[in-house]
Amino acid sequence: MQVALISYTAEPERTVAAAARLSTSPVGAAELLQRMTPEQVASLLQHLVEAGHLSPFEHASFTFAVEGISRACSHQLVRHRLASYTQQSQRYVSLKTLPFITPESIAAKGKLLGSYQAHMEASHKLYREFLEQGVPAEDARYLLPNATETKLVLTMNARELMHVCGVRLCLRAQWEIVELFEKVKIEVHKVAPFIARELKPKCYQMGYCDENESCGLIPTLKELEEDEAVTQGAGAA
Amino acid sequence: MQVALISYTAEPERTVAAAARLSTSPVGAAELLQRMTPEQVASLLQHLVEAGHLSPFEHASFTFAVEGISRACSHQLVRHRLASYTQQSQRYVSLKTLPFITPESIAAKGKLLGSYQAHMEASHKLYREFLEQGVPAEDARYLLPNATETKLVLTMNARELMHVCGVRLCLRAQWEIVELFEKVKIEVHKVAPFIARELKPKCYQMGYCDENESCGLIPTLKELEEDEAVTQGAGAA
Amino acid sequence: MQVALISYTAEPERTVAAAARLSTSPVGAAELLQRMTPEQVASLLQHLVEAGHLSPFEHASFTFAVEGISRACSHQLVRHRLASYTQQSQRYVSLKTLPFITPESIAAKGKLLGSYQAHMEASHKLYREFLEQGVPAEDARYLLPNATETKLVLTMNARELMHVCGVRLCLRAQWEIVELFEKVKIEVHKVAPFIARELKPKCYQMGYCDENESCGLIPTLKELEEDEAVTQGAGAA
Amino acid sequence: MQVALISYTAEPERTVAAAARLSTSPVGAAELLQRMTPEQVASLLQHLVEAGHLSPFEHASFTFAVEGISRACSHQLVRHRLASYTQQSQRYVSLKTLPFITPESIAAKGKLLGSYQAHMEASHKLYREFLEQGVPAEDARYLLPNATETKLVLTMNARELMHVCGVRLCLRAQWEIVELFEKVKIEVHKVAPFIARELKPKCYQMGYCDENESCGLIPTLKELEEDEAVTQGAGAA
Numbered sequence: 039m040q041v042a043l044i045s046y047t048a049e050p051e052r053t054v055a056a057a058a059r060l061s062t063s064p065v066g067a068a069e070l071l072q073r074m075t076p077e078q079v080a081s082l083l084q085h086l087v088e089a090g091h092l093s094p095f096e097h098a099s100f101t102f103a104v105e106g107i108s109r110a111c112s113h114q115l116v117r118h119r120l121a122s123y124t125q126q127s128q129r130y131v132s133l134k135t136l137p138f139i140t141p142e143s144i145a146a147k148g149k150l151l152g153s154y155q156a157h158m159e160a161s162h163k164l165y166r167e168f169l170e171q172g173v174p175a176e177d178a179r180y181l182l183p184n185a186t187e188t189k190l191v192l193t194m195n196a197r198e199l200m201h202v203c204g205v206r207l208c209l210r211a212q213w214e215i216v217e218l219f220e221k222v223k224i225e226v227h228k229v230a231p232f233i234a235r236e237l238k239p240k241c242y243q244m245g246y247c248d249e250n251e252s253c254g255l256i257p258t259l260k261e262l263e264e265d266e267a268v269t270q271g272a273g274a275a
Numbered sequence: 276m277q278v279a280l281i282s283y284t285a286e287p288e289r290t291v292a293a294a295a296r297l298s299t300s301p302v303g304a305a306e307l308l309q310r311m312t313p314e315q316v317a318s319l320l321q322h323l324v325e326a327g328h329l330s331p332f333e334h335a336s337f338t339f340a341v342e343g344i345s346r347a348c349s350h351q352l353v354r355h356r357l358a359s360y361t362q363q364s365q366r367y368v369s370l371k372t373l374p375f376i377t378p379e380s381i382a383a384k385g386k387l388l389g390s391y392q393a394h395m396e397a398s399h400k401l402y403r404e405f406l407e408q409g410v411p412a413e414d415a416r417y418l419l420p421n422a423t424e425t426k427l428v429l430t431m432n433a434r435e436l437m438h439v440c441g442v443r444l445c446l447r448a449q450w451e452i453v454e455l456f457e458k459v460k461i462e463v464h465k466v467a468p469f470i471a472r473e474l475k476p477k478c479y480q481m482g483y484c485d486e487n488e489s490c491g492l493i494p495t496l497k498e499l500e501e502d503e504a505v506t507q508g509a510g511a512a
Numbered sequence: 513m514q515v516a517l518i519s520y521t522a523e524p525e526r527t528v529a530a531a532a533r534l535s536t537s538p539v540g541a542a543e544l545l546q547r548m549t550p551e552q553v554a555s556l557l558q559h560l561v562e563a564g565h566l567s568p569f570e571h572a573s574f575t576f577a578v579e580g581i582s583r584a585c586s587h588q589l590v591r592h593r594l595a596s597y598t599q600q601s602q603r604y605v606s607l608k609t610l611p612f613i614t615p616e617s618i619a620a621k622g623k624l625l626g627s628y629q630a631h632m633e634a635s636h637k638l639y640r641e642f643l644e645q646g647v648p649a650e651d652a653r654y655l656l657p658n659a660t661e662t663k664l665v666l667t668m669n670a671r672e673l674m675h676v677c678g679v680r681l682c683l684r685a686q687w688e689i690v691e692l693f694e695k696v697k698i699e700v701h702k703v704a705p706f707i708a709r710e711l712k713p714k715c716y717q718m719g720y721c722d723e724n725e726s727c728g729l730i731p732t733l734k735e736l737e738e739d740e741a742v743t744q745g746a747g748a749a
Numbered sequence: 750m751q752v753a754l755i756s757y758t759a760e761p762e763r764t765v766a767a768a769a770r771l772s773t774s775p776v777g778a779a780e781l782l783q784r785m786t787p788e789q790v791a792s793l794l795q796h797l798v799e800a801g802h803l804s805p806f807e808h809a810s811f812t813f814a815v816e817g818i819s820r821a822c823s824h825q826l827v828r829h830r831l832a833s834y835t836q837q838s839q840r841y842v843s844l845k846t847l848p849f850i851t852p853e854s855i856a857a858k859g860k861l862l863g864s865y866q867a868h869m870e871a872s873h874k875l876y877r878e879f880l881e882q883g884v885p886a887e888d889a890r891y892l893l894p895n896a897t898e899t900k901l902v903l904t905m906n907a908r909e910l911m912h913v914c915g916v917r918l919c920l921r922a923q924w925e926i927v928e929l930f931e932k933v934k935i936e937v938h939k940v941a942p943f944i945a946r947e948l949k950p951k952c953y954q955m956g957y958c959d960e961n962e963s964c965g966l967i968p969t970l971k972e973l974e975e976d977e978a979v980t981q982g983a984g985a986a
Binding site: 590603 | 819820821823824827828830831834839840849850851852854855858861864865868871872875878879882883884885887888890891892893894895896923
């Protein structure tokens with residue numbers, strides 16, 4: 039899997055900070071953008087995150103070239119609607135080769151791996167035969183497995199990146215999309231380190247885990263509240 | 276493929292009309308809702324469509340249970356972002372059988388059809404074996420083909436339905452999604468006949484075809500403009 | 513201020529539950545919709561909220577006729593983008609009278625109230641004069657105050673209603689929009705009591721307050737964490 | 750009114766082109782971004798617009814600092830939901846002076862202009878008095894007129910800019926928002942001249958006018974069709 043940041047809003051963190059500062063300032067954003075020190079930018083961003091005032095983070099957008107993810111993964115990804123996608127079409131691009139993704143749970147078992155690879159090869163062979171028999175690519179692709187690699191361009195703003203990473207960096211998310219957003223985070227870190235730091239599982243954002251079955255890293259809200267009850271009981275005693 | 280309208284905004288067309296009427300009226304919407312005659316509703320909706328004032332159509336939503344479409348089709352469908360989807364998960368539901376979609380271009384050729392069905396059967400057999408070998412469903416599904424059937428619940432408002440049908444009822448769209456929105460249109464027709472009438476290819480909405488390769492039913496804008504030039508030339512002569 | 517629910521997705525809670533159940537079920541939504549008992553619906557909705565799986569709540573939409581709110585309030589309201597609005601136009605409707613909103617902080621002080629009312633009257637008188645002098649309504653309205661009443665139709669789905677109420681029912685929100693969503697909640701309660709129960713300030717949803725200055729009703733996360741530290745210290749001691 | 754482009758997606762047109770090219774190419778976007786010549790970029794963008802394939806234009810975002818527009822104008826502006834806004838708050842910023850907008854239809858008439866300015870002055874004076882009497886800024890602002898100036902930061906992607914300009918550069922739109930988007934267009938032109946060229950009234954985009962009352966610059970669809978009928982009649986004769 040390759041994830042490359044190919045473009046983004048220039049000075050993303052300063053842009054967010056200038057917009058945020060504007061809302062409670064008599065001075066305009068163009069001037070604020072010039073005037074704020076790096077320390078003021080950092081401290082304001084910190085404050086916004088702590089107070090849950092996330093809308094100014096929408097002013098910074100990031101565009102990624104993503105390659106080598108499965109169609110299973112891209113189907114999940116595009117369910118996030120506050121984003122823009124352009125994806126390689128299986129209707130218009132007929133695949134000369136069939137690059138595919140292999141889950142670790144399969145790669146780890148030699149016997150399964152062999153069957154898996156053979157299935158991929160057989161799928162591609164049949165697909166090519168169907169194309170030669172005159173079946174259009176848009177129909178022949180019905181044979182292709184979820185494992186088939188795809189490429190896409192993804193644009194998301196920083197607020198939505200925070201939300202999506204909250205859900206998709208959770209250890210209970212599907213491994214391939216976890217990897218995708220780990221790489222997104224690394225790319226964002228190169229140009230917007232504060233924002234990158236806020237790309238983290240929702241339990242780190244919220245301070246507790248709200249999953250049905252916690253991975254155990256972070257207490258659930260129920261655990262926090264029970265602790266509080268104990269403390270209060272202790273205080274009362 | 277089954278498409279069933281399972282719920283919708285009560286009195287969808289009257290609701291749209293009351294909202295639209297409000298924008299240029301001193302009277303409130305609750306009163307307008309009571310007061311408008313069926314003829315006034317019909318005539319106002321007609322006017323809105325002709326003037327391109329489509330936002331009031333957002334007040335009417337339609338919820339469909341969709342079954343028996345391929346994952347190829349659902350991947351396309353969920354690219355429409357102004358809608359709500361809940362889809363059967365391939366991570367959490369392990370498939371006892373593998374219902375699948377067969378494109379007509381394949382069904383029509385006996386020899387291909389046999390290979391196609393055999394491939395589906397082999398895919399499912401391998402999938403079941405992987406599950407038995409302890410591969411989690413979320414990984415075993417990498418074997419499954421695009422043809423695999425899925426189920427989902429889809430909610431769209433009338434404005435977005437008009438837009439999506441504009442694109443997806445075009446004869447150049449992919450056959451499976453064309454069929455999906457033809458069935459959507461039939462369902463909407465039962466409860467909102469005016470709105471259903473406006474669910475049509477964009478060329479019918481716009482009065483011309485803007486595809487690169489027209490299907491020929493409706494003139495392109497270039498053809499319209501050339502005709503006008505001819506007329507004007509004729510008038511000048 | 514009047515808020516009337518004028519239309520909504522039929523059987524909103526059952527629709528949400530059937531959609532949610534579909535995602536982990538081999539059975540389709542149309543069948544689930546018939547089959548689920550009221551207890552199953554209630555228990556599933558409860559589970560969704562606890563697990564933070566809110567997307568199925570998007571399948572239920574609610575449409576309200578809102579009257580007697582100020583333009584100050586409507587300007588705030590329409591900042592919520594995942595919703596549909598149709599508003600009475602000040603460009604196309606010229607106001608024969610000037611109904612206006614009076615904040616409690618002004619109404620409570622007799623002297624201010626008099627000046628306030630006189631200002632409203634003077635504003636409207638000038639507005640009418642400008643209209644008579646041939647100024648178009650769209651320009652004469654520049655004279656009108658933020659207090660001027662407006663009417664609108666609002667459609668939101670249940671997920672967005674939960675989010676918006678989380679922000680706008682907070683005691684630190686602006687009083688007029690608090691009142692608006694309190695009335696929205698009352699209306700929703702008539703047809704979807706479970707959903708209405710979840711329309712509450714975000715602190716009740718999250719279990720802690722994330723405002724800079726808490727109103728004190730609910731502990732902040734910092735307070736919860738300190739309590740936990742105390743408990744753990746106590747346990748260690 | 751000042752509109753300043755304060756940030757944007759780097760290389761906006763090349764980014765759009767690389768994304769678009771990806772959808773029908775076996776090569777990834779990062780490579781395409783490097784490889785495409787300026788001529789290829791220009792020709793692909795042209796093709797996208799002609800074919801109505803506008804989604805790749807979402808990958809380029811533009812952020813503007815806007816100052817000196819009326820609250821009447823900002824209320825209209827924020828109705829466009831596929832955008833991000835941060836606006837100077839009238840709740841948290843109490844206005845020392847009251848900068849305001851004067852419509853041309855009022856400025857042109859000496860007598861009206863005097864009354865208008867006096868009304869603005871009186872409004873501000875009363876507002877200040879109310880603040881001094883302890884009315885909170887969020888309530889005192891109910892006195893302030895629609896003409897009051899506001900500042901905001903606006904982010905829109907190129908696709909939405911095309912749509913919004915289509916509606917708001919129409920000669921029948923309200924003069925202040927027309928001016929706003931004329932300035933937006935000038936700003937975009939500095940960094941993305943092709944995209945700027947496509948920021949134009951919808952009649953130029955569609956080839957005909959769909960307003961109820963055309964300004965006459967561009968024929969209506971009915972006029973185009975009648976011309977075609979004449980031509981065809983002529984051809985038949």
